[in-house]
Amino acid sequence: MRSEDRDDRLVIAGREFKSRLWVGTGKYKDFIETQKAIEASGADVVTVAVRRVNITDRSKENLLDYLDPKKYTILPNTAGCYTVEDAVRYARLARAAGVSDLVKLEVIGDERTLFPDTAGLIEAAKILIQEGFIVLPYTNDDPVVAKKLVDIGCPAVMPLAAPIGSGLGIRNPYNLKIILETVNVPVIVDAGVGTASDAALAMEYGADAVLMNTAIAGAKDPIAMAEAMKYAVHAGRLAYRAGRIPRKLYATASSPIEGML
Amino acid sequence: MKGEDIEIRVNGEVRQVNSGQTVADLLRELAIRPDRVAVELNLEIVDRQEFERRGLRHGDRVEIISFIGGGNSQSSAVSTQRMGFALTADC
Numbered sequence: 001m002r003s004e005d006r007d008d009r010l011v012i013a014g015r016e017f018k019s020r021l022w023v024g025t026g027k028y029k030d031f032i033e034t035q036k037a038i039e040a041s042g043a044d045v046v047t048v049a050v051r052r053v054n055i056t057d058r059s060k061e062n063l064l065d066y067l068d069p070k071k072y073t074i075l076p077n078t079a080g081c082y083t084v085e086d087a088v089r090y091a092r093l094a095r096a097a098g099v100s101d102l103v104k105l106e107v108i109g110d111e112r113t114l115f116p117d118t119a120g121l122i123e124a125a126k127i128l129i130q131e132g133f134i135v136l137p138y139t140n141d142d143p144v145v146a147k148k149l150v151d152i153g154c155p156a157v158m159p160l161a162a163p164i165g166s167g168l169g170i171r172n173p174y175n176l177k178i179i180l181e182t183v184n185v186p187v188i189v190d191a192g193v194g195t196a197s198d199a200a201l202a203m204e205y206g207a208d209a210v211l212m213n214t215a216i217a218g219a220k221d222p223i224a225m226a227e228a229m230k231y232a233v234h235a236g237r238l239a240y241r242a243g244r245i246p247r248k249l250y251a252t253a254s255s256p257i258e259g260m261l
Numbered sequence: 262m263k264g265e266d267i268e269i270r271v272n273g274e275v276r277q278v279n280s281g282q283t284v285a286d287l288l289r290e291l292a293i294r295p296d297r298v299a300v301e302l303n304l305e306i307v308d309r310q311e312f313e314r315r316g317l318r319h320g321d322r323v324e325i326i327s328f329i330g331g332g333n334s335q336s337s338a339v340s341t342q343r344m345g346f347a348l349t350a351d352c
Contacts, residue, residue, distance in 0.1 A: 025330035034330060049331025052272040052324060053298060055291050063330050064297055079331050093326045096299035096306045213331075 008241070010209055012186050013102075013134045013155040017073070019044045020203065021233040022188065024213025025063060028222065035066040037216055040226035046072050047104055047211065049079045050094045069099065075136070077104035078124075082117070087124040091133060103128065104158065104190075106138045114164045114191075118145045122152065129153040138190055141175035143182045150183045157183060158211065161202065162192025165214040169198035173205060180206045196225075196232035203236025204244070267319040278317060285312040287323065299326045 010017040022045040028034040038046055046067060054060050067074065076094035081087040084107060091103045107124050109117030116139055125135045129152060137149050138158045146157045159179055162168035169192065170176060180187055186208035193199050193212040202210050210233055219225035267280045271287070278287060284307055288295050300307045301324040307315050317323070 028330060031330075047331065048328035050326055051329045051331075053291075053293060053327045055272055055274070055293070055325065062297065063328060074328065076328060077331065092306055093299040093301060093324075094328075096309070097297065097326055097328060098299075 008237070010186065012136070015073070017044055017209075019230075019233075020209040020237055021199070021229055022047065022075070022190075022209055022211040023216060023226070024211070025067075026213055027217035031061055031063060031066045033222060034063070034217075037222045037226040038067070038072070040223045040230065041216065042230040044072055045075050045211075047075045047077050047213070050076050050090045050097070073100075073102070074098060075102050075104050077138075078106045080108070081106060082108050084120045084124045084127070087120070088127050091124075091128050092131075095133065100134075101132055102134045102136065104136045104138060115160070116140055118142065121145075122148055125149060125154055126152050136188070141172040141179065143175060143178045146179045146183050146187075150185050154185070156186040156188055156208075158188045158190040160191040161189050161198065162194075164191045165218070166192050167194030167215060167218075168192050169194050170201055170205070173201070176202075176205055176207070196228040199229050199232040200236035200239070203233055204240050206240055209233075267317070269317055269319070269321040269323060271323045272325055280317075280319070282317050283313055284315045284317065284323070287317065288312065288325070291325070293325060297327055300324070301326065 010020050019042050021041055021043045023038055023041050023043040024047045025034055026049065028037065048063065076098055078087040078090040081090055087105060087107045091105065094103055095101060105121065105125055105128065107117045107120040109115050118140060121137055121139060125137055128135050135154050136156050136158055137154050138160065139145055139149060141159050146159060149157050159176060161170040188209040188211055189202040189207045190211040193210060193215045195215065199210045212229065216222050216226045216229060265280045266277045269276055269278055284300055285295065295309060295312055300312065302315065303322055
């Protein structure tokens, strides 16, 4: 098992987390809903994007007013960055604005799928790791790329299940399983989760955590979905650790024949 | 004593400020808490401890950055409703 066993806590780069469900903060109706959904999810890591402060409309509230930094680990991402230069710039700004060296690194390669540009991702990761960042890379389902990211110093990898916001669930479970066997760092399935069973499946395959945003924020009842996801991730993890029965083509009776009339 | 007005850019917008104003002065004027933002001045990040000391000059480009709600890059991806196949959770 890649993550430490004590109380089955998730450990990444020396940091311990209770929850294996990580959530994004985008696409909600308002900050109140964001806060309620995050609380219902039980998540203790939340991702945020890095953007210009709105200086013309000063009445706009601040997301950070709704997220207690003592309760949550804020994980800034480089969402919207399509080049190495931009991703590195945004990561540096995130560190300057925030409180830690953690960054979820996104270098996007394509507008329609939002798949990562893995070459750019590796390049940006190298630069940031050298500058002391703790880089959690949003990557694809290629085990070769996942291994490269770990080899250059990423303490975890975040392979996508499916395109961001697509709700398709795990599109390539075989590759995900290979990644889980290939790397010896935590694997956080990120992007594309649609509903609770997708999250449970990810955990049953052996993923260490799941990150989602649209699956919750875009649900008809986000707060209810957040709660569903909390249970799904927990159930999936318990099932994984419990060791499932094998799949068989034919039946194996559960009751003895002895004593039949 | 009021200094001359100089022109700078803040978050892409042109702005007049007094010459001799510091980054910290600008943040105060904008009612922005310094502990929640990063400031980039002419593509260089200004350390928070330098806000009070760093003066602004004519033509400076200032970016004031903070965190907003976001999970992953904003999606403009094709809607799944356009796909005709049934989805199964199968492995």
